[in-house]
Amino acid sequence: MVPRPRNKANKGLPPNLYHDARRGTYRYRRPTDGKWFQFGTDRIKAIDAAKQLNIEFLQGGDLVGAVMGKQSDLFSAFIDHYQSNILPPRELAKGTLDLYAVHLRRFRTAFEGKGVDQISIRMVAELLDSLTARAANQARSYLIDIFNHAAAKGLCADNPAACTIARIEKKQRKRHTVAGIRAIREKSPAWLQNAIDLALITAQRRTDILSMKFEDVRDGHLYVIQQKTAKATDAAWIRFKVTPELQAVIDRCRDNILSPYLIHRRPERKRQKQAEQKEHWTKIEERFLTRAFKDARDAAECYASWRDEEQPGFHEVRALSLHLYKKAGKDGQKIAGHASEGMTKNYQRDHAEIIWAEAVPDLDISEIAG
Structure with a gap:
């Protein structure tokens, strides 16, 4: 034009x-x-x-x-420094690091060839505007931290990300219904049925469900260390009593596949690169679980009248579990590992005997699992 x-x-x-x-x-x-x-x-x-x-x-x-002697430090080079020197000491969970990796790749693309001090508020705002509210707020939080570290090294005069405004997130996903999760379970393979049952009885997150091992069941208890909050609260160190309800699920997890994990599967084909990255070839990745759950939900057509953004995923099984515990008149706080006011970091875990939060997972899921 x-x-x-x-x-x-x-x-x-x-x-x-x-x-x-x-x-x-x-x-x-x-x-x-x-x-x-x-x-x-x-x-x-x-x-x-x-x-x-x-x-x-x-x-x-x-x-x-x-x-002219005014070459700026490239933003991509500082991201390399951020990934290799700043993130590791924080000892973040694998799922969190994976989320960081997604956003950092996005930043590299958006600010390719730009110096740290050449990135303006408008550039950051345009990037954030192209994302959903949740993704934008995550990206904004990461960028603020990155630019804070860059400013501390004198690479930029101010923090352009901090000048942007956080978006309002409207929760759109709906809760699972008992009838809905039952229908999804019926369309699920055996390993996914076990994952759903464990999530219902223990109210744990996807990461922790997939990390449970048979060796964690000892002395009549299932020992779980929540990866997301283990560094922040005593409540993340949970010792579940092996109730008849929990034992039934553990028994169903035992099959003819030799695996250290409660939730496991035999891959349709082993890929050498993926096998090398896994702790064990039967271990299920979080993204695979999410995708398999979505496939089962779509096949069940239990929420056919709901919009795509309203469709609940595996994460919402945890919310249903807590709802059912409350409905049954039981305390779901200890089951979920929610910290009560005053709970602090478990400093003793590195120096003395670990203090485990006691939990009794006795939710009756027969209406769902049969």
């Missing part, structure tokens, strides 16, 4: 430079974010400054900066 011709007052001026006839001054509009800068009344100086700035903002401006 041919650009609109400049008016008489601005003819002969370089792009982004404008003459204010009323005041007799010149001003420059920064092309990256539209911010205005006053350049005074000297026409020659204003034109000279505008030309230099336009060169910097044009593609290849980073090369000009290199010649």
